Amino acid sequence: xxxxxMTAAQAAALVRDGDxxxxxxxxxxxxxxxxxxxxxxxxxxxxxxxxxLACYEIELFLSTGALDRVVTSWVGIGLPWGLPQIFxxxxxxxxxxxxxxxxxxxxxxxxxxxxxxxxxPTLTMLGSDLAATLDLQTVSCPYTGQRxxxxxxxxxxxxxxxxxxxxxxxxxxxxxxxxxxxxxxxAARTVIVSAEQIVSTxxxxxxxxxxxxxxxxxxxxxxxxxxxYPHECYGLYGPDLAHxxxxxxxxxxxxxxxxxxxxxxNVDAHADFAAFLAAAGxxxxxxxxxxxxxxxxx
Amino acid sequence: xxxxxADELMAITxxxxxADDKVxxxxxxxxxxxxxxxxxxxxxxxxxxxxxxxxxxxLLPGKLPISTNEMRAAYGAQMLTDITDIFLYAQRGYFxxxxxGAAQVDMYGNLNTSVIGSMAHPRVRLPxxxxxxxxxxxxxxxxxxxxxxxxxxxxxxxxxxxxxxxxGGDSRVRAGLVGxxxxxxxxxxxLLDFEPSSRRMRLRALQAGVTIAQVRAQTGFDLLIDExxxxxxxxxxxxxxxxxxxxxxxxxxxxxxx
Numbered sequence: 001x002x003x004x005x006m007t008a009a010q011a012a013a014l015v016r017d018g019d020x021x022x023x024x025x026x027x028x029x030x031x032x033x034x035x036x037x038x039x040x041x042x043x044x045x046x047x048x049x050x051x052x053l054a055c056y057e058i059e060l061f062l063s064t065g066a067l068d069r070v071v072t073s074w075v076g077i078g079l080p081w082g083l084p085q086i087f088x089x090x091x092x093x094x095x096x097x098x099x100x101x102x103x104x105x106x107x108x109x110x111x112x113x114x115x116x117x118x119x120x121p122t123l124t125m126l127g128s129d130l131a132a133t134l135d136l137q138t139v140s141c142p143y144t145g146q147r148x149x150x151x152x153x154x155x156x157x158x159x160x161x162x163x164x165x166x167x168x169x170x171x172x173x174x175x176x177x178x179x180x181x182x183x184x185x186x187a188a189r190t191v192i193v194s195a196e197q198i199v200s201t202x203x204x205x206x207x208x209x210x211x212x213x214x215x216x217x218x219x220x221x222x223x224x225x226x227x228x229y230p231h232e233c234y235g236l237y238g239p240d241l242a243h244x245x246x247x248x249x250x251x252x253x254x255x256x257x258x259x260x261x262x263x264x265x266n267v268d269a270h271a272d273f274a275a276f277l278a279a280a281g282x283x284x285x286x287x288x289x290x291x292x293x294x295x296x297x298x
Numbered sequence: 299x300x301x302x303x304a305d306e307l308m309a310i311t312x313x314x315x316x317a318d319d320k321v322x323x324x325x326x327x328x329x330x331x332x333x334x335x336x337x338x339x340x341x342x343x344x345x346x347x348x349x350x351x352x353x354x355x356x357l358l359p360g361k362l363p364i365s366t367n368e369m370r371a372a373y374g375a376q377m378l379t380d381i382t383d384i385f386l387y388a389q390r391g392y393f394x395x396x397x398x399g400a401a402q403v404d405m406y407g408n409l410n411t412s413v414i415g416s417m418a419h420p421r422v423r424l425p426x427x428x429x430x431x432x433x434x435x436x437x438x439x440x441x442x443x444x445x446x447x448x449x450x451x452x453x454x455x456x457x458x459x460x461x462x463x464x465x466g467g468d469s470r471v472r473a474g475l476v477g478x479x480x481x482x483x484x485x486x487x488x489l490l491d492f493e494p495s496s497r498r499m500r501l502r503a504l505q506a507g508v509t510i511a512q513v514r515a516q517t518g519f520d521l522l523i524d525e526x527x528x529x530x531x532x533x534x535x536x537x538x539x540x541x542x543x544x545x546x547x548x549x550x551x552x553x554x555x556x
Contacts, residue, residue, distance in 0.1 A: 026350065026367040026381065052381055053367070053428060074428035078364040079327055083425065091423045098423065100412060102431035103349065104389070107382030123389055124435045127473030129458040130427060133417055138474065147474035177351045177367060178380040234369055241364075295358075295369045 001169040004221045008038035008273060011192045011220040015039055015158050020048040020071075022110070022156035022188055024181040027053040028077065028239045030174070031231040032162035034194050034224035034273040039160070040064060041267050050156060052106050052180045055231070056247060059086035060267075062096055063259025070096065071154070073103040081248045089256045100130060105151045107180050112153035113187025121148035159188035162228050163212070164236070165204070166195035170218025173210040176234025185213050194224035196236060226277050226285060238291035240284065302533050304445055304486035306541055307505060309335060310533040312397070312443050312484045313541075320394040321345045323384075323437050325429070326366055329397035330357070332443070334544045339537060347393060349429045351384050353377040360547020366429075385429065388436035391477060396437030398430050399444050402455045405499045405519045407442060407462025407480045407492060409434065410455035417457060427459045434460040439481040446485035448518040463497035470497070488513050489530060493522050503528040 012035065015021060021039070025031040036057050043064055050071035051058075058075055061067035063086060070091075075098070076084045090096040101109065104124045112120040121139055125131045126149050139150045161181050165173045172193050174181070185191045193213070198221065204211060226233075230240035250258040270276045277285065302310075305328060312332040316322055318341040324333045326348075333346045334357045346355050350367035356374030363371035372378055387393065400409035401424060411430055415421030434440050442462075444450055462480050463470045482502075483490040489503040500522035501513055506529060514521060543549065 027365045029350070029365065029367040029369075072426070074426045076425040080364060083422070088423050092420050098426075100426045102427045102435075103429040104382065104385035104432040104436075107380075107385060111382055123474065123477060124385070124432045126435065126475050127458070127461040127464050127470065128431055128435075129417075130412070130431060146476075149474070176369065176372065177378055179351070179367065180381055182380070183382065232368055234372075239368060292369060295373060297374075 001215055003168045004170050005168050006220050008034050008222050011222050012038035012042045014190055015044055017044050018046045019157040022159045022184045023051045024161035024184050026179045027055050028231040030162050030228050030233055032160040032194050033231055034227035035160040037267050037273050040263055059259050060263050062090045064263055071099040073101050073106050077244050085251050086256050086259045108151045109154035110180050110183035110187045113155040114183040119150040119152050125149045156188040158190045159184045161185055161193045163193055163195045165197050165199045166193055166221050167201045167204050169215040170221050171204045171211055171215045172213040174212050182212055185217055191218045192220040193218050194222040194227045196225055198223045235296055236292055237288040307486050308443050308484055310537045316341050316344055319343045322395040323347045323393045323433055324397045326363055328443055335541050338540050351379045351381055359544050385432050393437045396433035396440040398442050402452050404452055404455045406466050406497055408455050408458045409460040410457045412457045412459040430460045435475055437478050439479055441481050442483045446487040446516045451517045453519040466497040498522050500524055501527055503530050505530050506532040
């Protein structure tokens with residue numbers, strides 16, 4: 001077992017131009033934001049990004065010219081924030097493409113990748129225009145003749161995952177939902193994990209039933225307290241909905257230029273993610289922590 | 299109840315379709331409110347399942363989740379698993395009901411949440427399927443809840459994100475969709491279903507005070523009309539009060555009140 005600890009900047013350097021990067025978590029839950037910010041800062045080009053449900057980080061990659069293709073099932077923040085206008089701008093003008101799969105199909109694509117098989121059969125997506133647009137193939141069951149959709153494996157070049165705890169070797173634990181993270185990581189060729197806390201292997205072993213990924217699936221471990229902020233991290237801190245409001249208000253005011261401005265102000269202007277957190281202020285983080293504690297079962 | 303909004307009317311009508319002891323796969327927003335209302339009225343043992351991996355959420359009034367994947371969605375839950383796993387329960391046939399809204403619905407119950415215009419030249423690129431395609435493909439009985447207006451009730455959807463009865467007849471089963479069915483369409487004007495052989499949308503019952511002519515005028519295609527069109531009982535004061543408490547939280551007693 002090797003010591004895999006490094007900084008977010010060192011980890012982001014593992015991503016190359018043209019790579020397919022899968023982002024763990026879902027929507028605004030346990031998004032590996034410290035790693036996303038480091039990747040935004042590196043200004044990679046011609047990336048493909050996949051996710052189960054994509055939030056506004058997609059718009060930031062589009063706005064910095066990093067992204068050619070999005071592979072997901074849904075893009076937006078949520079109903080109260082309306083349609084994702086920067087995303088619309090790029091996709092409606094043909095400047096970026098959106099491969100739209102159903103949510104289960106995304107999950108099965110990662111799962112096939114994680115299982116080391118080229119496809120998985122499923123009963124979803126059949127008969128839809130999604131299937132026709134993606135040229136999704138069907139197979140006949142060799143035993144019964146039943147018709148099934150064959151969703152192709154997805155093996156990302158790099159997976160970015162945020163977790164509650166990891167040791168220096170990459171044994172990774174999360175609390176609460178696992179989203180699609182297990183399959184995303186096991187499907188990917190290179191796996192970068194940020195963790196709220198780096199703990200000892202003894203601490204991992206004390207709760208071995210909580211371990212989501214074993215060390216041999218992980219290539220880099222980055223310590224990142226509050227590393228999902230402004231998104232939530234189950235049990236630790238809630239989502240900063242006011243931050244989303246401000247972003248959407250800025251998009252409404254400035255149009256697509258708001259995306260680059262957000263990156264300049266929140267990513268480029270700070271030396272690292274810790275400085276971005278410091279600018280958000282300890283009071284705000286403490287309030288989000290209190291919100292999460294209220295929701296935990298007693 | 300004259301001050302009931304269209305959203306409230308639809309959610310209350312939909313909640314009555316959910317029987318006790320069943321399992322409902324709900325999305326956030328109105329479907330979740332309808333399911334929560336059913337649990338607080340006639341169906342206390344209804345199990346609510348959410349896409350993020352939640353089984354048996356009990357909902358904190360006034361703090362309903364905006365995303366099916368956030369911590370709020372897990373309030374009081376009996377089990378947390380992952381997204382793919384939740385959909386595989388659906389594929390196995392465990393979920394009695396699915397609940398969907400849509401930007402567009404056509405006479406066969408096909409739904410579009412992907413694009414207005416064509417995929418090659420979109421006028422508006424919408425967020426996409428999310429779990430909608432899976433829910434309509436895999437849940438045993440699906441309810442569609444949407445406001446009744448011609449721009450939503452179109453002859454043909456621009457894009458079939460989520461397959462209903464496709465082109466009618468047995469085309470859904472022929473496409474390989476062997477599990478699910480479409481139970482009803484709930485709107486602010488009416489309750490509709492799909493005629494069993496043609497699978498075309500059919501008017502079954504009217505919301506209180508609504509006429510057949512009004513429903514026809516708000517539907518962009520030729521609607522089948524059931525032999526006997528009933529009238530839905532209006533929302534009760536209790537249903538409206540419970541719904542609003544769930545949405546807004548417990549009513550605060552004004553300062554100074556006894």
